[in-house]
Structure formats: structure tokens, C-alpha cells
Amino acid sequence: xxxxPTSAPVTATEDLLRLEHQVCFALNSASRAFGGFYREALxxxxxxxxxxxxxxxxWEHRELPVKRIGELLxxxxxxxxxxxxxxxxxxxxxxxxxxxxxxxxLVSLTPAGAALRERAEQVPLRIAAATGLDPAELxxxxxxxxxxxxxxxTASGATGRE
Amino acid sequence: xxxxPTSAPVTATEDLLRLEHQVCFALNSASRAFGGFYREALxxxxxxxxxxxxxxxxWEHRELPVKRIGELLxxxxxxxxxxxxxxxxxxxxxxxxxxxxxxxxLVSLTPAGAALRERAEQVPLRIAAATGLDPAELxxxxxxxxxxxxxxxTASGATGRE
DNA sequence: CACAACTTAGTTGCGCACAACTCAATGGTT
DNA sequence: AACCATTGAGTTGTGCGCAACTAAGTTGTG
Numbered sequence: 001x002x003x004x005p006t007s008a009p010v011t012a013t014e015d016l017l018r019l020e021h022q023v024c025f026a027l028n029s030a031s032r033a034f035g036g037f038y039r040e041a042l043x044x045x046x047x048x049x050x051x052x053x054x055x056x057x058x059w060e061h062r063e064l065p066v067k068r069i070g071e072l073l074x075x076x077x078x079x080x081x082x083x084x085x086x087x088x089x090x091x092x093x094x095x096x097x098x099x100x101x102x103x104x105x106l107v108s109l110t111p112a113g114a115a116l117r118e119r120a121e122q123v124p125l126r127i128a129a130a131t132g133l134d135p136a137e138l139x140x141x142x143x144x145x146x147x148x149x150x151x152x153x154t155a156s157g158a159t160g161r162e
Numbered sequence: 163x164x165x166x167p168t169s170a171p172v173t174a175t176e177d178l179l180r181l182e183h184q185v186c187f188a189l190n191s192a193s194r195a196f197g198g199f200y201r202e203a204l205x206x207x208x209x210x211x212x213x214x215x216x217x218x219x220x221w222e223h224r225e226l227p228v229k230r231i232g233e234l235l236x237x238x239x240x241x242x243x244x245x246x247x248x249x250x251x252x253x254x255x256x257x258x259x260x261x262x263x264x265x266x267x268l269v270s271l272t273p274a275g276a277a278l279r280e281r282a283e284q285v286p287l288r289i290a291a292a293t294g295l296d297p298a299e300l301x302x303x304x305x306x307x308x309x310x311x312x313x314x315x316t317a318s319g320a321t322g323r324e
Numbered sequence: 325c326a327c328a329a330c331t332t333a334g335t336t337g338c339g340c341a342c343a344a345c346t347c348a349a350t351g352g353t354t
Numbered sequence: 355a356a357c358c359a360t361t362g363a364g365t366t367g368t369g370c371g372c373a374a375c376t377a378a379g380t381t382g383t384g
Contacts, residue, residue, distance in 0.1 A: 020290040023300050024196045025215065026307035029236050031193040032341075033314035034186045039342085050370060053187065067332065074191050077333050079371055085334095086369085103332040103379045121179075128182040130317040131310060135178055138185050141310075144303055145188035148293060152195035155292040194371075201372085212340060229362060239363050241341055247364095248339085265349050265362045 037130055041123045045116060051087055052120070054080070058093065059117045063108035065098065074149075092116060199292055203285045207278060213249055214282070216242070220255065221279045225270040227260065254278060 038049040047055065050073075057064060057072050064072075070080055084107055087093045092113035098104040133141070200211040209217065212235075219226060219234050226234075232242055246269055249255045254275035260266040295303070 020286055020293065020300060021218070023293075023304045023307070024200075024289065026304050026311065027189065027193045027196060028211075030307040030311045030314070031189050032236065033311040034189060035341085037314050037317065038186075048369065056183065065332085066334095073187075074194065075370090076372070078335080078373075081334050083370075101332085101380075105333065124179040124182050127186065128178060130314055131182070131185075132313045133310070135181060137306070138178075138181050141303075141306055142181065142185045142188050144295075144299070145185070145192040148295070148303075149188065149192045149195045151294045152192070152199050152292055155199065197371085210339065227362085228364095232362095237340090238342070240343075240365080243364050245340075263350075263362085267363065 034127075037127060038123075041126050045120060045123070046090065047120075050075075050079075050083060052123075054083060054087065055092065055113065055116065055120070058107065058109050058113065059120075063106055065104045065106055067104065069107065087113075196289075199289060200285075203288050207282060207285070208252065209282075212237075212241075212245060214285075216245060216249065217254065217275065217278065217282070220269065220271050220275065221282075225268055227266045227268055229266065231269065249275075 035049055038052065042049065042052055045052070053073055054069060057069055066077060066080055066084065069084075070076055073080075084093065084095060088095055091110055094108050094110055095105050096108070098106050131138070197211055200214065204211065204214055207214070215235055216231060219231055223230075228239060228242055228246065231246075232238055235242075246255065246257060250257055253272055256270050256272050257267050258270070260268050293300070
């Protein structure tokens with residue numbers, strides 16, 4: 001970090017704010033660095049990272065309504081609808097209206113989509129190796145991030161709406 | 163986490179991979195949660211979060227070539243060119259070709275852009291409060307994320323190119 | 325039953341991120 | 355000087371993320 005020619009005295013508060021900037025920027029950078037790494041690892045599967053996440057939920061649950069995928073991935077229909085259409089166009093998933101509730105669209109794996117799981121299983125191996133973190137560190141990081149997301153979501157939810 | 167109806171025995175490797183998934187997903191989520199919070203805090207400044215980051219670099223350095231902003235923010239010209247044009251259209255920055263090197267474009271603050279700094283200073287206060295983390299935790303998180311980004315960048319750089 | 329309130333997907337529009345490309349300026353090298 | 359690889363911005367195209375909106379189905383209430 002290069003020293004900057006601004007006002008000399010740095011208070012504890014200023015220091016905290018600077019640090020907070022660095023943290024959220026570091027978060028943003030790390031997320032994009034991960035994205036780049038996944039992009040490479042997923043190239044031969046012809047999946048983007050968000051598409052891969054959607055497939056993960058389906059490999060685990062076989063069939064899910066769009067709404068539920070959105071809850072699991074923290075995404076809304078504005079993002080999911082076109083994404084799922086692309087997965088359908090690629091022949092990996094099928095979308096059908098639920099007979100019980102015609103509003104709901106059930107997304108399920110096609111045979112090709114289910115088959116892709118095996119090829120996808122080698123992907124996280126490379127990623128885990130590239131992080132250079134051991135399980136304990138991963139666990140610690142995961143806990144911090146999850147707590148952070150929860151606090152930010154409830155904070156913006158509380159002040160922004162309701 | 164609901165139990166899934168796959169093969170029963172979960173090996174240590176499988177567990178690691180599952181955890182790794184959670185970590186990079188948690189990273190992604192936390193980053194977007196931050197984004198949402200900044201969106202709200204920056205609404206009256208009429209800045210997006212990436213635009214705010216660009217302004218931060220200029221508030222610190224007064225004038226920078228596009229190339230240098232890209233290095234600081236880990237962004238390329240494909241992202242920065244239109245972003246900086248929007249900031250110029252908003253009257254916050256000025257872009258001029260460098261006389262020394264006609265390839266380089268120098269971005270500098272307009273009076274309006276410089277004046278915005280004061281109004282922007284209240285923003286990180288809200289953010290820092292919302293994280294609910296003390297300085298030590300912020301520092302730890304920052305260190306982890308920075309190391310992670312470095313490892314991922316060099317790993318993909320090493321295997322992908324060169 | 326009628327009707328309003330709510331829920332679920334989908335669409336549109338905008339900005340960001342990134343790959344792939346173009347173009348002009350620069351800096352060697354012979 | 356002529357040539358060519360490199361560098362710095364910019365453009366184009368694709369996909370994601372989100373706000374705002376529409377449309378259709380469902381539910382609750384009188």
C-alpha cells in the first residue's frame with residue numbers, strides 16, 4: 001500500500017474505515033479470482049460458474065422449483081430465468097409447470113445433465129488445491145463469510161424495507 | 163444442510179470438496195451482499211460500487227492513467243473504459259491523452275468529482291457498522307482473502323498462459 | 325361467488341466482468 | 355529508415371446481478 005499525501009494524523013476511526021474498504025475490496029477481488037479459476041476449470045464442461053452452481057443444486061436434489069433454487073443460490077428470477085433457459089437449451093435440464101401449482105416451474109435433470117455430474121466431480125479438486133488452504137482454514141473462512149452475509153442481508157433488509 | 167440421497171459413505175475427500183464448494187459460494191454471496199449494501203449507501207451519490215472504487219483511487223492519487231486504475235482495481239480496459247466514460251458524462255472526472263505517451267489516457271478529478279469526496283466519507287461508516295466485525299477480525303479476514311486472491315491469480319496465470 | 329392481496333416466473337433495461345478483437349502509438353532491431 | 359513486436363485504450367459480444375415491471379395462478383375475505 002503506497003503512502004498517500006493526505007492529512008497526516010490517522011485516527012483509529014479512519015484506520016477502521018480504511019481497513020473496511022480493503023476488506024470489501026478484497027472480498028470482491030477474491031470472488032472474481034475464484035470466478036476466473038472456475039471459468040478455466042469449467043471450460044470443457046461448457047458451464048459458467050453460476051450455471052455450475054445451479055447444476056450442483058440439481059445434482060443434489062434431482063428436481064427443484066425455480067423459487068427454491070433462488071433461495072439456495074441467493075438469486076432472483078431475473079437472473080435465474082435466462083440462466084435456466086440456457087441450461088435447457090444445452091439439453092442439461094428440463095422445465096415443466098407444476099401440476100399442483102401452475103405458478104411454479106419445476107426444474108429437473110435430463111439424462112445428459114445427470115451424466116455431467118461425473119465429469120464435474122474432478123473440478124473442485126483443482127480448486128481446493130489452488131486455494132492452498134487446509135480444512136480448518138476453509139472452515140474458519142466459511143464461518144466468517146456466512147456470518148458477514150447474514151448480517152449484511154438482515155441489516156439492509158431491516159433499514160431498506162419492512 | 164439437508165441430507166442427500168446419494169451414496170451413504172462420505173469420505174474425507176468428499177467432505178473437503180463439499181466444504182470447498184461452500185467456501186467459494188459463501189465468498190460469492192458475501193461479495194454480493196456487500197454490493198447490495200453499498201448500492202443502498204451510494205444511492206444518493208448516484209454511484210455504483212465499481213464507480214465508487216474508481217473514485218476512491220482518484221481521491222487518493224488525484225490523477226491516474228487508465229492502466230494504473232486497472233492495476234489497482236484488478237480490472238481491464240473492457241470494464242474501465244465504459245465505466246470512466248460514465249463518470250465523465252456525470253461530470254466527475256476528465257479524460258485527456260497524455261502528452262508524453264499518446265497511447266495513455268490520464269483520468270483526473272473535476273471540481274465536482276473532488277467535492278463528492280466529502281459526501282462520500284459518511285458511506286464507509288454505515289458499512290463498517292453493518293459488518294459487525296471488530297478490527298482484529300477485519301484484519302484476519304483481509305489477510306485470508308488477499309492470500310487467496312494471490313494464489314488463485316498466480317495459479318490460473320501459471321497453468322493458463324506462459 | 326367476487327374481488328383484492330399475494331405469490332411465482334418471466335421480461336426489460338442498465339451496469340459490470342471478461343474474452344476477443346481493432347487501432348494507434350511506441351520502442352526496439354537490423 | 356523500415357520493419358515488427360509490444361503496449362494502452364477502446365469496441366463488441368455474451369452472461370451475470372439486480373431493480374422495476376408484467377402476467378398468470380393462488381389464496382383469503384367479505
